[in-house]
Amino acid sequence: MARASVTEGAARAGLAARGAIYLLVGALALQITFGEGERQADRGGALAELSEKPFGAVLLWALGLGLAGMALWRLSEVAFGAAGADGRTWRKRLASAARCVFYVMVASSVLSFAAGARGGGAGTSSDEQSRDVTARALGLPGGQWLVAAAGTGVVVAGVWIGARAVMRSYHKHLRLAEMSRGTRRAVDTTGVAGGAARGLVFAVAGAFAIRAAVDYEPDRAKGLDDTLRSFAGTPLGPTALTGVAAGLVLFGLFSFAMARWRKV
Numbered sequence: 001m002a003r004a005s006v007t008e009g010a011a012r013a014g015l016a017a018r019g020a021i022y023l024l025v026g027a028l029a030l031q032i033t034f035g036e037g038e039r040q041a042d043r044g045g046a047l048a049e050l051s052e053k054p055f056g057a058v059l060l061w062a063l064g065l066g067l068a069g070m071a072l073w074r075l076s077e078v079a080f081g082a083a084g085a086d087g088r089t090w091r092k093r094l095a096s097a098a099r100c101v102f103y104v105m106v107a108s109s110v111l112s113f114a115a116g117a118r119g120g121g122a123g124t125s126s127d128e129q130s131r132d133v134t135a136r137a138l139g140l141p142g143g144q145w146l147v148a149a150a151g152t153g154v155v156v157a158g159v160w161i162g163a164r165a166v167m168r169s170y171h172k173h174l175r176l177a178e179m180s181r182g183t184r185r186a187v188d189t190t191g192v193a194g195g196a197a198r199g200l201v202f203a204v205a206g207a208f209a210i211r212a213a214v215d216y217e218p219d220r221a222k223g224l225d226d227t228l229r230s231f232a233g234t235p236l237g238p239t240a241l242t243g244v245a246a247g248l249v250l251f252g253l254f255s256f257a258m259a260r261w262r263k264v
Contacts (some may be wrong), residue, residue: 007076008264011189014070014103017063019255022047022198026248029228033242041245042126042224044104047113060114067107073264074100085170108251128221134209136219138148147221151209158202165195176259187261190254195245201227 024045024046032041050059077096083089137147170191176184205227212220222230231240 006013007073010069010076011073011262011264013066014068014073015255015259017066018070019144019259020063020066022254022255023252024049026245026250026252029241029245029248032243033232033238035108040126040225041228043109044113044126045225046112048223051113052241062112063105064114065109065225067103067110071100071103071107074103087171089153123165127226128223130205130221130226131218132208132224134212138216138218144216146192147213148210150187151206151213154206154209155203156206158199158204158206160192160199161202162199164198165192168192170195170258173258173263175263176261179261180194187254187257190250192259193247193252194249194251198251201244204230 021043025041025043028045029041029048046146047060047063050063058107076098078093078100082096086092086094090126102164134147137143137150140146168188168191174187177188201224205222205224208220208222208227208230212218228241228244231244232238234240236243
């Protein structure tokens with residue numbers, strides 16, 4: 001019982017922390033749309049923005065610890081299985097392990113930023129990180145194939161994320177019976193629109209990585225900030241960026257809903 005209580009608290013704190021980051025990134029992207037944004041629309045920019053708020057240091061530590069809670073939750077799923085009938089299958093455990101590793105990396109970068117190590121991963125532009133990683137990968141034997149494969153994986157992940165959001169696959173993870181009709185409608189609005197926008201961003205970033213591999217040019221790879229800005233260069237112009245940015249804000253709100261209603 002004690003373990004379940006700790007795991008549940010960690011999961012809900014992690015989901016709330018994820019929501020806060022997406023809200024900030026979406027808000028920064030909206031500022032870019034209106035020509036007011038000076039920050040990078042990525043995790044580093046979000047943390048820098050947060051650090052300048054009242055009690056910013058406290059908020060950064062809370063965010064980092066919340067993300068560490070997300071990693072702990074995923075680790076518990078690897079060890080004990082996830083909620084649901086198929087939560088103990090090897091496929092679910094493997095997915096939880098991958099998510100655990102990802103959130104360990106994110107949490108460590110946020111905590112490093114909070115501790116003042118601005119040169120760490122969270123303080124570095126996601127665009128610079130993407131170009132650096134791509135350049136190193138291209139320099140390896142078979143590097144073009146590695147980068148192309150990684151980009152394809154990100155595209156597939158983006159399509160999968162968006163499709164699951166549109167199909168409302170998240171319903172199986174929610175305590176729907178405890179929601180009112182209005183609450184369920186609001187959660188679906190944020191879940192579908194937010195998940196679709198998140199998936200689209202992943203897919204476009206993956207496409208840029210594939211292009212970098214084909215052209216053998218690391219600068220073709222784009223991080224979150226450059227990926228978001230690229231939407232403004234489409235035929236829809238700033239309208240496309242506005243829509244995607246609003247979608248990321250909605251995904252942040254959806255993450256808060258998940259923190260409240262998710263089965264853990």
